[in-house]
Amino acid sequence: SANGNDSKKFKGDVRSPGVPSRVVHVRKLPNDINEAEVIGLGLPFGKVTNLLMLKGKNQAFLELNSEECAQTMVSYYSSVTPVIRNHPIYMQYSTHKELKTDNSPNQVRAQAALQAVNALHGGGMGSVAISADAGSMAGAAAAQSPVLRVIVENLFYPVTLDVLHQIFSKFGTVLKIITFTKNNQFQALIQYADAMTAQHSKMSLDGQNIYNACCTLRISFSKLTSLNVKYNNDKSRDYTRPDLPTADSQPSIDHQAMAAAAFGLSVPGIPSALASLGVGHTGMAAAAAAASRLGLSGLAAAGGHNVLLVSNLNPEVSTHAIKQLYYLCVYGDVMRVKILFNKKENALIQMSDGTQAQLAMSHLNGQRLHGRAMRVTLSKHTTVQLPREGHEDQGLTKDFSNSPLHRFKKPGSKNYSNIFPPSATLHLSNIPPSVVEDDLRRLFASSGATVKAFKFFQKDRKMALIQMGSVEEAIESLIEFHNHDLGENHHLRVSFSKSTI
CATH class of the missing domain: 3.30.70.330 (RRM (RNA recognition motif) domain)
Known part of the structure; x- marks a missing residue:
């Protein structure tokens, strides 16, 4: 039987998922985790047939009704890390092919929780609400839906589906999102795996501002209990179905890329409203623009990462590349540009601060220039070095720090609102x-x-x-x-x- 010995084999968090099994080993759970929340991780992917909680080790084993369901679950969570109460959760296949559980009080509670879920679900989606101490139904949440209706008020800056996904993922796995405009208001429907997660998210986020002093969230439970998403695009997304088409029958979005785009990058030193909601790079950039427009000082530039690595440039035009990259950055003030000596299709661009680098990256990554799709990422370098005196580098490095063409030198420049x-x-x-x-x-x-x-x-x-x-x-x-x-x-x-x- 599975008794937690798997855990002794782990070294660090990143570990290959191993040989497929319908038993999934879940690690790094928060101390106050309850059975319902662990079951909720597996529910979107199929029926959960057994559960073993190892609360002392912050771990659990979850058995699904088929290996195929478990594979979908592990594959999904390997690209979209689930987060419960700010704890990233890690999982991979267990070495056990099935779970055998005993009659200890801990296991009786888990079995009661499973029965309650199965009685509710018949194996499908719906609202799960089990109290952690007895495995009995918690009436208050049982009547609620796992789908939240979100209205964004004071919309001074556009809020994207990806920003919503990042914020709402803080409280549990977001399965589906649909965004729309109704009565001149930007609204969204967001579906979690269960109603308890939805309720926790609603209690935490209702009335919060996404960006300083604007974009206020008004959250209520939807009458719907499940969303039907037909397309994965910038208006709607089903995170459990990466195979869905975009509306105009383009090839479906690459799942890894979609997850990466949705989660962005964790940015150190995000202050104020954003810090509490944990918005990543696209939100960070948007917030900077919103803050500048509103003349707010709350959003200082993110420290550090202000150097971009641009790759897959067309080497045939590399002689003009410095001018091109300089003018291309309408998203901030470029301080220095360096074409890499041995790899002319790669360049480093130093922006005046981290926020501008984030903004340039979120808008330019994937855009085509001279027949090639540029790749723009944050560089590990903190500055672009100028060649030492007497060391010519064939004009591959240029310093623009004193350029008269900078668009964002003045705080609160109106150029921020035209990005x-x-x-x-x-x-x-x-x-x-x-x-x-x-x-x-x-x-x-x-x-x-x-x-x-x-x-x-x-x-x-x-x-x-x-x-x-x-x-x-x-x-x-x-x-x-x-x-x-x-x-x-x-x-x-x-x-x-x-x-x-």
Whole structure:
């Protein structure tokens, strides 16, 4: 029988999941874990047929009704670490093929919990609520749903599905999310494995702000007990079904990438509202922008990680790469750029602070430049070293720290509120009165790109929108024509727009 001896074999947290078995060994559980919560980890993947709790060791063994269910569970949790009350939980297959349990009080409680769940579920989804001390139904939560309805008020900054996933995952495994706008309010439906987790999450998060002084969560129980998600995209996600298509029948999202995107990176030193909700890199960047717009000092820059590693650049254009990477970073002020001597398709970019690095990474990773998808990650370096005097490096390193082109030097700069992901439509500003539409169309077509549409702003002819043939063409046009001299001492300013023409 399984009696916890498996635990002696572990060294550290990262361990291969081992040979598949329908018994899953769960480790690093919080001290106050109850049976219902452990069962809740397995429920989304199939019927839980047995449970052995080793509370003294903060471990448990969970038996599912088939090896296939256990494989789905271990594979899912290997890419999306479950978190219960701020404890990351680790799991892999047990060496045991089934659980044999005795009649000790601990096991009687576990069996009662299992019976209560099975009576409720018939093996499917639904609300589980078992009191930890007796395994009897806790009436208060039993009537509640595992699905929460979330309304975000004071939406000064867009809240993404991934940010919601990060926040709500703090309280248990999020299975599904659907986001929508109703009555001019951004809303979401979020499904947990059981109603107790949903209730705990609701009690902790209701009334909290995602970012300082804005984006307030209003949470209630939904009348629905299960969500039906058809597509995995930026509006809806079923984390138990990585095989679902995106709406426009593109290949389904790679599960590992999806999980990584959803969890982002843990960022040291996130202050105030974000720290308590544990929002990762995309949220961090968004919050910085929101805070700047609101003139809040609460969101200081995250220390450390302000150097980006950009890889998979096109080496044929590496001679121009420094200028390209410098202009491309419309998400912060670039201090230094270094093309790597032995690997010309890789570069290091030092931003002025960690928040700007996070922001650039979240918007530029995966974008195409000169036919290649760029990969942007945080570098382990804290600065980009300049070559020592007398040591030339063929112009592969450039220092921009005193550049007059920095967009974010002033605290609370309005440029923070104009940060958008790369798009085919570009926002142009600082256009002199003598320059007309044809001039700008000709300029942007001169690099071989397609200009699909153009529109001056009615109220202010110093600004215009120009729509290129693709996002990649827009990125290349921004690099080419930002700071272009239009005469009359006017240098063109180019950024990505959220509008279309």
